Amino acid sequence: MTKEPQHNNLPDPDKVKSMFQSIAPRYDFLNRLLSGRRDVAWRRKAVAQLTWGERGRILDIATGTADVALEIARQTAETVKITGVDFSPNMLEIGQQKVRESRFSHRIELKVADAQALPFDDGTFDSTIIAFGIRNIPDRDLALREMIRVVKPGGKVVVLEFTTPQAKILKNLYHFYFLKVLPILGGVISGKKDAYEYLPDSVLKFPTQEEFKGIMSTSGLTNVTYRNLTFGIACIHTGVAPEKK
Template identity: 55%
Template sequence: MFRLSDKGEKIQQMFGAIAPRYDFLNRLLSFGIDRRWRTKAVRLLKYQQGSRILDVATGTGDVALEIARSTPSSVQITGADFCREMVELGQVKVAASPYADRIEFRVAPCEDLPFPDNTFDSITIAFGIRNVVDRRLGLAEMWRVLRPGGRMIILEFSTPRSQLFRQIYHFYFRRVLPVIGGLFSRYNAYKYLPDSVLEFPSQNEFSTMMADTGFRHIHIRDLTFGIASIYTGEKE
């Protein structure tokens, strides 16, 4: 059985602590732009009637619900997350939605997905890959459970190319965001967010990591002046 590292356990506990205010702060701190980013990512799914889609690091199920809204009723969605508190909130949201019969949840880390090989037609992970301690293992696990011809879609924060916009972005991320997050939740958790974004590999480094794992036809799309990026890769 997979065991989280000490760092992984601390990240897990941190998300458990902020879970009750997580959705509210996502909307507040991103000015609602995160919804548009998720919608753009979901539009890149590959699916057909009866497909199965996996949302890794599903959190409270926002992407899983967007997938259900955007796909035929025969498509089944599984949300997986290593934080039980997040999953429990997601289950409540889904139960109150029209898609309760199409979405299921599992408590599991990205590095140890409890599914057979070649299970899913598409896999999404939104704002979660930077929280995976062993990213290569996480990518390898997603590749394993993806069917041949399937597509992985990763939505993640990135660093803007424009020097001026990058300075503004870093000021907001480092100085403003933790203070606002601390007012409504935990300061340390919202200090971790910018730190984790700034430590994330460059687009070239991360796309190379994807290729090394086995993904092909890798493509990167910048969103909102490069604040976020969508990475796609396929399993041949």
């Protein structure tokens, strides 16, 4: 099996968990501010890639404050149930409050879980999605294989992640904003400068679209494709869980 391209300084899970625990209270506000609310549209487009059956179940990994779980509920039938998991109890506490205040509380369940060891039986879900979380996982191949395991054969696996624009002018502007402006602004508002220094660093170290397409393929997914969003600032990767032989 082809190994994932090696990138230095893969995320330390304890440090990443501590970081998300600390920024949870300002996480939603900063997402909207720092992305110019494009994160809302990106999530909506990623969720639109999911598939489900009658009385289906969908898994949202790294659900955080449940934005994706709530978007899944908006886009799916009333009979579809959504499970969201995350490793940060503080993020989930905010997500639980948002779910309780929504009209979808009877359809969404949130729980603490590790993406590298999902507490679900094989073939439990129709589809699974992870948005802006895969780059924070040390063993991405394992996480992808876990996503495949818990999805029914033929089900969809969707990954939404930041990436780097390839056009030179856009790339330069993006790097200036990402490396100079975002850490200062995010740090001032959240009070956690290191968290918003980690964000651009983790994105710039993340595999390219083609590299990650290869990682998804070697994990076992079929029909792997990707679609750039907003000039390549974000990217939707999709794959299909293989049929059992």
